Amino acid sequence: MSYQNFEKAMSLAPKCKFYTTVGGKSQEEILRSEEMLGIKFSKQCLEFYEKFGYLSFFGTEIFGIDPEDDSGILEGNSVAYTLNDREEYNLPFNWIPVYNYEDGNMAYLDFSNKNAEGEPRIIMCMYTGKEYEIMEVIAEDFGDFLLSLVEQQLDA
Numbered sequence: 574m575s576y577q578n579f580e581k582a583m584s585l586a587p588k589c590k591f592y593t594t595v596g597g598k599s600q601e602e603i604l605r606s607e608e609m610l611g612i613k614f615s616k617q618c619l620e621f622y623e624k625f626g627y628l629s630f631f632g633t634e635i636f637g638i639d640p641e642d643d644s645g646i647l648e649g650n651s652v653a654y655t656l657n658d659r660e661e662y663n664l665p666f667n668w669i670p671v672y673n674y675e676d677g678n679m680a681y682l683d684f685s686n687k688n689a690e691g692e693p694r695i696i697m698c699m700y701t702g703k704e705y706e707i708m709e710v711i712a713e714d715f716g717d718f719l720l721s722l723v724e725q726q727l728d729a
Contacts, residue, residue, distance in 0.1 A: 575692055579617045579716025582723045589630035589726045598622045598638060605640040606652050612669060612684050615692045617715040631729075633722050636671050648673065662700055671695070671715075672722075680711055680718065688713055 586592055598606075603622050607613055614622065621628075627637030627649060636651040647654040651669050658664035667685035674680070674697070682693040692714035698705045712718035 575688065575690060575714040575716045576617065577716070578720040579620070579714075582716060582719035583621075583625065585723045585727065586628060586630060586719075589633075589723060591629070591631050593627075593629040595626040595637060597624050598626045602638065602640055606638040609640055609652055610655055610669065611666065615682075615684075615687070615715070616690070617692055618682065621715065628719075630723075631726055633726060634672070635719065635722075658700075663704070665705060667693075668696075668698070668705070669693075672718075678708060682715065690714070692716070 600623075603614065603619065606622075621635075622638055625637075628635040634649060636649050636654065638652050639650045640652050642650055642653055645653075647657055651671060654670045655664065655668075658670070659666065665685070668681040668683055670679050670681050672680035678697050678699050681696050681698055683696045684693045686694050688694065694710055694714060695712040695718040697708045697711050699708055700706075712721060
């Protein structure tokens, strides 16, 4: 039911206050991001990047991809954030940051642990100063994660 949850989340998201996307990313941008990260995006991630590119609503920011951004700003760009944290903090290769909880925890797509549909689980992790520690598994996949964030906002 995960893809259904992805579709439901993205159909409900425009009802959230301050809903914003940047529009879709081109195939070239997506392929370049995959090359830079050494990761093949899953179906849900591909659709998210192709159709929406990035998502923000009322204090919630789901990172997009921008392989050409060399501004040094990491927030909002999974490519820049991943490459920086791999180099600076030895971020596990198969983890891609998608959400900052602003309390020291981050949500990551965990491409080392995929479900039967090939979708990475979402984990909450914290960098301890020496290594990354998984605090909890947040969702089975991206769709479940997005739906929970959207529903929390709509219920608030």
